[in-house]
Amino acid sequence: MFQQLIVGFGKAGRDLHLTCLHKARRRPEGRGLFDDRIGVVDPLVASGAALEGAAGLPAYASIADARSAFDPRRTVVHICTGPSEHYPVFVAAVSAGFRRFVVEKPFTIHVSDAREILALQREAGLDVAVVSNWLSSPVTARLKAIIDSRELGALERMVIESSKPRISRTLANSSHQTAFDVEMPHQVALALALGGTEAAVLHAECTDLSSASGTVPHMGGATIATTHGDRVAAVCHSDLGCPMRKRDVILELERGTVIGYYQTGADDNHAWVKRFSGDGRLVATDVYEDDPLSTCFIEYYRHFAAQGPEPLSSVEFNTAVVDVIARAKVLSGLLHPAGAPDAVLRGAGRSRPRAGAGAPAACSDLAAELSSGAARALMPPPAATRGFKQRSRT
Numbered sequence: 001m002f003q004q005l006i007v008g009f010g011k012a013g014r015d016l017h018l019t020c021l022h023k024a025r026r027r028p029e030g031r032g033l034f035d036d037r038i039g040v041v042d043p044l045v046a047s048g049a050a051l052e053g054a055a056g057l058p059a060y061a062s063i064a065d066a067r068s069a070f071d072p073r074r075t076v077v078h079i080c081t082g083p084s085e086h087y088p089v090f091v092a093a094v095s096a097g098f099r100r101f102v103v104e105k106p107f108t109i110h111v112s113d114a115r116e117i118l119a120l121q122r123e124a125g126l127d128v129a130v131v132s133n134w135l136s137s138p139v140t141a142r143l144k145a146i147i148d149s150r151e152l153g154a155l156e157r158m159v160i161e162s163s164k165p166r167i168s169r170t171l172a173n174s175s176h177q178t179a180f181d182v183e184m185p186h187q188v189a190l191a192l193a194l195g196g197t198e199a200a201v202l203h204a205e206c207t208d209l210s211s212a213s214g215t216v217p218h219m220g221g222a223t224i225a226t227t228h229g230d231r232v233a234a235v236c237h238s239d240l241g242c243p244m245r246k247r248d249v250i251l252e253l254e255r256g257t258v259i260g261y262y263q264t265g266a267d268d269n270h271a272w273v274k275r276f277s278g279d280g281r282l283v284a285t286d287v288y289e290d291d292p293l294s295t296c297f298i299e300y301y302r303h304f305a306a307q308g309p310e311p312l313s314s315v316e317f318n319t320a321v322v323d324v325i326a327r328a329k330v331l332s333g334l335l336h337p338a339g340a341p342d343a344v345l346r347g348a349g350r351s352r353p354r355a356g357a358g359a360p361a362a363c364s365d366l367a368a369e370l371s372s373g374a375a376r377a378l379m380p381p382p383a384a385t386r387g388f389k390q391r392s393r394t
Contacts, residue, residue, distance in 0.1 A: 005041060008079065020296075030297075084108075131313070134190045158235070161248055194251070
């Protein structure tokens with residue numbers, strides 16, 4: 001069994017990781033993986049200035065301070081600080097002897113940090129998994145099975161949306177600099193998992209968050225359009241000023257459409273997959289119990305205990321996620337090309353793309369949509385898909 005050391009005790013560490021570690025320990029498949037000893041590394045908690053949720057947990061001001069109480073051979077470090085602090089935390093934890101890590105998303109916000117962590121992993125023999133709730137959902141497993149079986153033909157297009165009302169939290173907390181760093185890591189990870197990691201960024205944009213209390217630059221929403229290989233086109237969209245929660249993905253295949261609805265909140269742990277025939281008829285609805293973050297932790301700890309495979313959400317995989325988001329920031333003007341590594345610029349394309357000769361039809365159609373100006377607020381799915389989506393929600 002592994003003890004857990006949570007580094008950073010803000011919302012992610014307190015409300016997500018601590019809560020779901022307790023839930024994962026209670027699940028039958030989590031038995032024997034999680035020790036009940038959990039520690040917190042956070043200077044505020046250690047000083048007594050921020051005790052909410054930390055009652056009864058040993059707290060330390062630094063990872064070095066925690067080293068004497070938590071044996072690195074039996075401890076998994078959960079990195080829940082702001083993303084810009086992930087690399088320094090890795091360095092401090094590795095120096096203290098820790099080798100197993102679970103990292104909150106986004107993995108990093110800089111390609112250079114991702115590559116430094118990748119090099120550190122290889123040099124020090126680290127075992128690292130990055131939080132990616134959507135990849136651990138039964139919805140994703142079902143979508144992947146449909147794609148791989150080709151029961152509806154080849155995948156041609158994906159529209160992935162994750163939107164929610166986040167105005168109050170954005171106004172109160174400046175830990176994220178852009179909307180690309182909030183929900184988009186989950187969405188890009190899903191696009192890469194289903195469409196392939198070789199992705200070219202066609203278009204990207206980011207909007208400001210406007211409210212009665214003021215405007216927060218670059219935190220209103222984000223959109224990234226990509227192509228994967230020579231066939232699959234994808235659009236990821238997130239609106240952080242949306243009045244309702246949406247977490248869904250539309251897959252258009254040669255002979256039908258599939259819509260996956262992910263769990264949207266802690267009040268209900270269910271998710272859905274709906275399949276439609278080529279003429280728009282609903283042919284099947286699957287309903288799943290879904291507790292994705294707890295499942296994510298169980299999968300990761302089984303790997304740490306040599307009882308399961310390496311998670312897809314590895315350092316290498318998330319370096320690709322960071323790279324796609326960095327290229328999107330270049331296109332949207334939030335990252336200057338002169339300061340970006342060469343890898344960030346590969347496949348960056350144009351902010352208003354032009355379909356190249358020989359581009360597959362799905363990609364050409366997508367490029368035309370992006371260039372039309374109609375996609376400014378939201379990259380819409382085709383009319384047929386909008387009909388599927390509307391009917392499936394009635």
